[in-house]
Amino acid sequence: MKITPEIVKNHGLKKDEYEKIKTLIRKEPNMLELGIFSAMWNEHCSYKSSKKYLKTLPIKNEKVIHGPGENAGAVDIGDDEALIFKIESHNHPSFIEPYQGAATGVGGILRDVFTMGARPIAVLNSIHFGHQDHPKTKNLLNGVVSGIGGYGNCMGIPTVGGEVKFDTCYNENILVNAMAVGLVKKDKIFLSKAKGVNKPVIYVGSKTGRDGIHGASMASAEFDKDSEEKKPTVQVGDPFTEKLLLEACLELMKDDSIISIQDMGAAGLTSSSVEMASKGSLGIELNLNKIPCREEKMTPYEMMLSESQERMLLILNIGKEEKAKEIFNKWGLDFSIIGKTTNTKNLVLNFNNYEVANLPISSLSTDAPVYDRKWKKSSIQKDHKKKNDLKSINLSDSLKTILSSPNNTEKGWVWEQYDQTVMGDTIQKAGGDAAVVRIHGKNKGVAITVDSSAQYCAANPIDGAKQIVSESWRNLISVGANPIAITNCLNFGNPEKEKIMGQFIETIDGIKQACSYLNFPVVSGNVSFYNETQNRAISPTPTIGAVGLIKNLDLMMTKDLKNIGSFIFVIGKTSGHLHQSQFFREVLKREKGPPPEVNLFNEKKNGLSIQTLISLKLTSSVHDVSKGGILIALSKMCIGGNIGININIKNKNISMHEYFFGEDQSRYIIEVSEKNKEEVCKILDKNSVYFEIIGKTQKGNLEFKDKFNLKVSDLNTLNSFWFKNHFKDSA
Amino acid sequence: MKSSVIVFPGSNCDRDIAVALKKFNFKNKMVWHDDSDLPKSDLIVLPGGFSYGDYLRTGCIASKSKIIKEVINHASSGGLILGVCNGFQILIETGLLPGTLLRNKKLRFISKNVFLKVVNTQNKFCKKYLNKKIIELPIAHNEGNYFANNNLVKKLEDDDLIAFKYCDKKGSINNKSNPNGSSNNIAGILNDKKNILGMMPHPERFIDPLLSGEDGSRIFQSLLQSL
Numbered sequence: 001m002k003i004t005p006e007i008v009k010n011h012g013l014k015k016d017e018y019e020k021i022k023t024l025i026r027k028e029p030n031m032l033e034l035g036i037f038s039a040m041w042n043e044h045c046s047y048k049s050s051k052k053y054l055k056t057l058p059i060k061n062e063k064v065i066h067g068p069g070e071n072a073g074a075v076d077i078g079d080d081e082a083l084i085f086k087i088e089s090h091n092h093p094s095f096i097e098p099y100q101g102a103a104t105g106v107g108g109i110l111r112d113v114f115t116m117g118a119r120p121i122a123v124l125n126s127i128h129f130g131h132q133d134h135p136k137t138k139n140l141l142n143g144v145v146s147g148i149g150g151y152g153n154c155m156g157i158p159t160v161g162g163e164v165k166f167d168t169c170y171n172e173n174i175l176v177n178a179m180a181v182g183l184v185k186k187d188k189i190f191l192s193k194a195k196g197v198n199k200p201v202i203y204v205g206s207k208t209g210r211d212g213i214h215g216a217s218m219a220s221a222e223f224d225k226d227s228e229e230k231k232p233t234v235q236v237g238d239p240f241t242e243k244l245l246l247e248a249c250l251e252l253m254k255d256d257s258i259i260s261i262q263d264m265g266a267a268g269l270t271s272s273s274v275e276m277a278s279k280g281s282l283g284i285e286l287n288l289n290k291i292p293c294r295e296e297k298m299t300p301y302e303m304m305l306s307e308s309q310e311r312m313l314l315i316l317n318i319g320k321e322e323k324a325k326e327i328f329n330k331w332g333l334d335f336s337i338i339g340k341t342t343n344t345k346n347l348v349l350n351f352n353n354y355e356v357a358n359l360p361i362s363s364l365s366t367d368a369p370v371y372d373r374k375w376k377k378s379s380i381q382k383d384h385k386k387k388n389d390l391k392s393i394n395l396s397d398s399l400k401t402i403l404s405s406p407n408n409t410e411k412g413w414v415w416e417q418y419d420q421t422v423m424g425d426t427i428q429k430a431g432g433d434a435a436v437v438r439i440h441g442k443n444k445g446v447a448i449t450v451d452s453s454a455q456y457c458a459a460n461p462i463d464g465a466k467q468i469v470s471e472s473w474r475n476l477i478s479v480g481a482n483p484i485a486i487t488n489c490l491n492f493g494n495p496e497k498e499k500i501m502g503q504f505i506e507t508i509d510g511i512k513q514a515c516s517y518l519n520f521p522v523v524s525g526n527v528s529f530y531n532e533t534q535n536r537a538i539s540p541t542p543t544i545g546a547v548g549l550i551k552n553l554d555l556m557m558t559k560d561l562k563n564i565g566s567f568i569f570v571i572g573k574t575s576g577h578l579h580q581s582q583f584f585r586e587v588l589k590r591e592k593g594p595p596p597e598v599n600l601f602n603e604k605k606n607g608l609s610i611q612t613l614i615s616l617k618l619t620s621s622v623h624d625v626s627k628g629g630i631l632i633a634l635s636k637m638c639i640g641g642n643i644g645i646n647i648n649i650k651n652k653n654i655s656m657h658e659y660f661f662g663e664d665q666s667r668y669i670i671e672v673s674e675k676n677k678e679e680v681c682k683i684l685d686k687n688s689v690y691f692e693i694i695g696k697t698q699k700g701n702l703e704f705k706d707k708f709n710l711k712v713s714d715l716n717t718l719n720s721f722w723f724k725n726h727f728k729d730s731a
Numbered sequence: 732m733k734s735s736v737i738v739f740p741g742s743n744c745d746r747d748i749a750v751a752l753k754k755f756n757f758k759n760k761m762v763w764h765d766d767s768d769l770p771k772s773d774l775i776v777l778p779g780g781f782s783y784g785d786y787l788r789t790g791c792i793a794s795k796s797k798i799i800k801e802v803i804n805h806a807s808s809g810g811l812i813l814g815v816c817n818g819f820q821i822l823i824e825t826g827l828l829p830g831t832l833l834r835n836k837k838l839r840f841i842s843k844n845v846f847l848k849v850v851n852t853q854n855k856f857c858k859k860y861l862n863k864k865i866i867e868l869p870i871a872h873n874e875g876n877y878f879a880n881n882n883l884v885k886k887l888e889d890d891d892l893i894a895f896k897y898c899d900k901k902g903s904i905n906n907k908s909n910p911n912g913s914s915n916n917i918a919g920i921l922n923d924k925k926n927i928l929g930m931m932p933h934p935e936r937f938i939d940p941l942l943s944g945e946d947g948s949r950i951f952q953s954l955l956q957s958l
Contacts, residue, residue: 146839146840149840150840153781153840153842153871153873154741154743154781154784154785156743156744156780238784239781239784240740240741240781240783240784240785240786241784243740243741243743243781243784244740244741330765331740332740412843415842416840416841416842416843417839417840417841417842418840418842419840419842419871420842420871421842421871422743422744422747422779422871422936423746423747424746424747424751424935424936424938424942425942426942427941427942438941553941
């Protein structure tokens with residue numbers, strides 16, 4: 001078949017890209033070869049718009065074992081153990097087919113983790129939907145939540161946390177970001193780099209079907225009004241097979257059979273084989289007649305571009321094939337020797353005894369285009385509206401409005417659909433500042449959090465990105481962990497537009513500043529561009545997944561108030577920043593204006609001081625102050641412990657609304673017993689940390705002078721009402 | 732005391748139950764579903780999970796495994812069997828326990844801690860609950876809605892074969908405290924000889940104060956004491 005400009009366009013390749021292909025391979029590609037280029041050169045696989053900037057992120061500290069470039073990042077947690085973790089998006093498929101899109105998103109990220117030899121120990125996710133009343137939202141939310149649960153529950157890996165958010169900017173473009181964390185012995189980490197010539201290349205897992213063909217290309221284009229017709233490009237997940245694949249891989253990994261291993265994710269067999277060969281500077285030759293196929297008469301084009309799930313590519317040491325086959329057969333999985341490594345540095349595909357494709361590996365990997373796209377500085381959002389007269393606005397009604405709003409409500413309706421306690425090591429479930437999962441058999445744990453602040457980022461990408469990295473750091477500190485590193489999922493619109501590219505570049509700048517200052521490097525992640533439909537892009541949404549270590553679980557903290565008669569401290573200065581706050585959005589419906597700034601010096605100083613207090617057992621509970629400000633944070637601490645607080649503060653030079661609802665950064669609230677009060681003050685003074693004692697815990701009510709007096713049980717009801725009501729059930 | 736945990740493709744609470752058995756000093760062996768020999772055991776455990784991906788019907792394919800013949804022999808000679816969650820579903824599919832497990836009433840997976848009333852403490856699994864009859868354990872299932880027709884419910888009640896019922900914190904057994912729609916709030920049942928217990932809640936996940944509870948421990952302690 002002759003390659004026409006029309007065919008090139010349908011493969012998502014630009015005219016000049018096609019010319020570049022011809023120059024690189026010194027011939028006209030055939031259809032199969034063109035398909036392979038389309039799979040490797042699309043934005044999703046090649047990172048062609050983002051590469052230049054991703055390179056500027058800090059990726060190392062003393063704990064990092066493997067940074068970006070592997071299937072997932074790896075960090076040292078002592079005792080010869082490492083954590084493997086990564087976050088990834090599955091936005092486009094989930095919008096088209098929410099259940100399968102979300103399910104295979106979880107499946108894909110789990111494979112990234114166990115490909116490296118780690119047993120997954122936790123899954124988290126960050127999911128963003130359109131406005132709660134948008135006609136699509138309910139169905140999408142239902143589908144995504146049951147898809148995430150359906151996959152993770154069946155795999156037997158606890159889903160321990162995450163976030164669920166609503167904003168009109170996601171009306172036609174939801175976000176589903178899934179994060180997985182695994183545990184491995186440091187000397188048993190497996191990588192994807194091929195080594196040695198003539199080594200057998202093995203296909204294991206599910207059979208290849210016609211699902212997901214061109215999935216990665218679909219995720220590299222904007223949606224139009226016919227997007228829902230793209231359903232066949234969404235893969236179908238089978239968590240049962242993945243569970244078998246997990247057990248079989250981990251069993252084979254016990255000895256030295258495997259040279260390298262790579263899961264077949266986006267762009268399936270194509271990208272996995274190219275990646276392994278490219279990293280090893282080798283060639284690879286495959287006999288496509290050996291591919292286990294689910295359907296009859298599949299063509300080489302379909303086999304190479306299918307994104308069928310639950311498949312892996314292995315390169316084995318010679319002589320280990322039989323033993324490996326036995327293991328995979330025991331688990332009822334396909335095992336087929338489909339080719340070998342070569343020294344030609346080419347990808348060669350044979351089918352029915354003909355060579356059907358022959359391409360230099362470099363043309364698909366290192367020589368793929370990298371763009372330095374044009375961009376435009378984001379304009380800093382200003383709020384031109386007249387100031388509200390805050391005096392007329394009731395504090396207690398405002399609190400109630402925020403607590404019961406969909407973005408701030410408790411999300412038990414969602415968490416209860418995820419198995420959170422399987423594996424018997426979940427110490428803190430979803431709902432706290434960070435989830436805590438015990439390292440099996442030890443008295444130490446990993447703290448994990450996933451956060452995003454799209455509204456801050458839309459108003460100012462640099463400050464927003466700095467804020468969200470800092471917030472994830474703060475969340476880990478709050479549960480008593482030592483923050484180690486992050487993984488990021490960068491969700492944006494179309495990078496070919498200068499405004500979007502500008503948002504992206506500034507976001508990277510913000511992440512870089514915060515990560516460098518906090519010694520909190522980025523070890524893995526992904527970029528999802530083209531999150532826009534009919535020319536409407538989502539707000540820039542960097543999602544940060546972060547991990548930390550709690551060396552001694554006896555020192556773990558929760559946000560729930562513990563005792564009556566304790567002192568409540570606010571750590572960090574409150575200057576009353578209300579722009580972009582939940583108070584402005586939910587109560588006054590003001591959406592313009594700059595987000596709060598982060599002073600990284602104070603962030604670090606305050607955080608390290610909290611760490612000291614926790615390590616000396618001077619706090620009974622700790623909570624970071626984030627969206628909603630002090631009063632929302634206090635309410636959640638009260639609800640968690642079913643204990644009230646009597647707030648007793650003097651007049652401030654800012655209004656009470658600014659004080660209670662301002663979203664200034666780098667703040668924490670801590671509960672301190674009478675006996676420890678003096679010691680805590682001494683340490684904070686010594687570290688020059690700003691703090692205030694704002695009241696004492698008491699039975700039953702959260703009250704402030706004559707301004708409000710609310711029963712904690714009523715706050716609880718308000719806070720847990722929204723989802724149940726929206727989905728019309730009481731369970 | 733010797734125990735064996737049967738591992739099916741898709742079992743995922745096998746490790747958790749093995750950890751619990753070890754903690755209470757059982758000498759435990761893991762047994763692959765395709766084996767035909769069962770090591771000599773006092774107790775067989777069918778663990779939770781998604782054997783065969785819950786395809787066809789939960790527990791159905793696993794109930795046709797090679798090892799099941801041995802499990803049935805063990806049962807008929809009076810040996811002890813504990814089936815948790817998917818294990819309970821498998822016991823029903825093998826016919827070792829009566830009734831059936833339907834999808835949860837609200838058609839959604841439910842993972843949360845629930846309160847249970849230990850209805851029968853006169854059996855080898857539940858003796859240690861004699862002085863603590865209202866307990867808390869986690870559930871995590873999609874098909875835990877125990878259904879029995881009126882005759883069977885009557886028989887279970889009359890013969891005292893109900894081990895656990897869902898209740899609230901104070902022990903009230905009613906619709907509100909029924910998480911999944913089970914007949915008479917049934918969460919776990921015994922066979923006639925009371926050597927087999929099937930239950931939806933997961934005792935193995937509540938054996939540690941750090942996991943917010945230890946109410947699961949008493950099942951293992953009861954079993955130890957019974958021998």
